Amino acid sequence: MYVSQQAVNNNSNLKNMLGSDHLEIHETAFVTSAFRATDVNLSGDHFAYLWNNPKAEKWAEEYLTKVSSEETFTHCLRNRYFLDKIKENIIKNGIEVLINFGAGFSMYPFLLDQKIIHIEIDKPEIVAHKKYKIEQWQNEDLLPKRNIQFVGVDFSKEFKEGLLATIDSVKGKKKCFILIEGVLFFLDREETDSLFQLFNLIQDTGDIIGSASFQDNLKQTLAFKRLLNFFGEKVSKTKASDYQTIQDSYYREISGYSLVDHQDYFSLSKTYSHEILQDRELILNENFYLLQKI
Numbered sequence: 001m002y003v004s005q006q007a008v009n010n011n012s013n014l015k016n017m018l019g020s021d022h023l024e025i026h027e028t029a030f031v032t033s034a035f036r037a038t039d040v041n042l043s044g045d046h047f048a049y050l051w052n053n054p055k056a057e058k059w060a061e062e063y064l065t066k067v068s069s070e071e072t073f074t075h076c077l078r079n080r081y082f083l084d085k086i087k088e089n090i091i092k093n094g095i096e097v098l099i100n101f102g103a104g105f106s107m108y109p110f111l112l113d114q115k116i117i118h119i120e121i122d123k124p125e126i127v128a129h130k131k132y133k134i135e136q137w138q139n140e141d142l143l144p145k146r147n148i149q150f151v152g153v154d155f156s157k158e159f160k161e162g163l164l165a166t167i168d169s170v171k172g173k174k175k176c177f178i179l180i181e182g183v184l185f186f187l188d189r190e191e192t193d194s195l196f197q198l199f200n201l202i203q204d205t206g207d208i209i210g211s212a213s214f215q216d217n218l219k220q221t222l223a224f225k226r227l228l229n230f231f232g233e234k235v236s237k238t239k240a241s242d243y244q245t246i247q248d249s250y251y252r253e254i255s256g257y258s259l260v261d262h263q264d265y266f267s268l269s270k271t272y273s274h275e276i277l278q279d280r281e282l283i284l285n286e287n288f289y290l291l292q293k294i
C-alpha cells in the first residue's frame with residue numbers, strides 16, 4: 001500500500017509518457033500545477049512552480065488555446081478556496097489531518113502549518129514521482145520538512161482495505177479534512193458513491209469533506225465541447241458520457257453529512273476580487289462543496 005519499488009520504477013515510465021503525444025489522466029496533474037503557478041497571488045501556491053517543465057508547459061499552453069484561456073484562473077481560485085477553507089477549519093474546527101484523494105502535485109502540505117499531518121493518495125506512479133521530487137527539493141532546501149504519508153492506489157480497483165488500515169494508523173482519532181478536487185470528473189458514479197461511503201467510514205462528527213465537480217449543464221457549453229475535442233485528440237476517453245458531472249442534489253443527499261458551503265468560479269471571483277475575462281460559454285465552471293459530518 002505504501003509507495004512500492006514497482007511504483008518507483010514506474011516513475012521513469014511517467015517521465016517517458018510526458019514526452020509522448022498522448023496525455024494520460026494522471027498526467028493532468030502536471031497541467032493543473034502549471035496553471036496554479038501562473039498567478040501565485042490568486043492561487044496561494046508558492047511552490048507550484050517547482051513542477052514546471054517544458055512538456056507540461058506545452059500541454060498547458062495548448063489546453064489554454066484549444067479549450068479555455070480562463071482555466072489558469074479557475075484552477076488558481078480552486079486551490080485558494082480549499083487552502084483558505086482548510087486553514088479556517090484548522091483554527092475553528094481543530095482539524096489535524098488533511099487526507100487528499102487524487103492529490104496530484106498539489107502543495108497544501110507546504111502551504112499549511114507544519115503541525116498538520118498529510119495523507120496523499122493517488123495512482124502509484126504519481127505518488128512515487130511526487131515523493132521522489134519532494135525529497136530532492138527538501139534536500140536542496142527548496143521545501144521545508146513536513147509529515148506526509150504517500151499512498152498509491154487506483155480508485156477504479158480494489159483498494160479500500162489496505163488504505164483504511166494506513167489511514168487508521170496515521171490518523172487515529174484526530175479530526176480530518178478530506179479533499180477530492182479535479183478527480184470526480186474522471187470517475188464513474190459507482191466509484192464516486194464508493195468513495196463517499198469510505199469517507200463516512202473514515203470520519204467522525206465535525207469532520208469535513210471538500211469536493212469539486214462540474215454540473216450537468218456544463219455539457220451544453222462551448223468550453224465543454226472544446227474540452228471533449230481536446231481530450232479526444234489527446235486522451236483515450238472521447239464521449240461526454242465518459243466524464244462525470246454531479247448535481248447539487250447529490251451532495252445534499254449524502255447520508256450522515258450536511259452541506260455547509262457551495263461556491264463556483266463566479267462566486268469565488270467575487271470573493272477574491274478576480275476579474276473574469278471570458279464569456280460564460282467559454283468557461284469550465286467548476287462547483288466547490290464543503291460537507292460536514294453530522
Ligand SMILES: C[S@@+](CC[C@H](N)C(=O)[O-])C[C@H]1O[C@@H](n2cnc3c(N)ncnc32)[C@H](O)[C@@H]1O
Binds near residue numbers: 104105126
Ligand atoms: C487533474 S489532476 C488533479 C490533481 C490535484 N487534485 C489538483 O487539484 O491539483 C487529477 C488527479 O486524479 C488522479 N486520479 C484520476 N483517476 C484516478 C484513479 N482512478 N485512482 C487514483 N487517482 C486518480 C490522477 O492521477 C491525478 O493526479
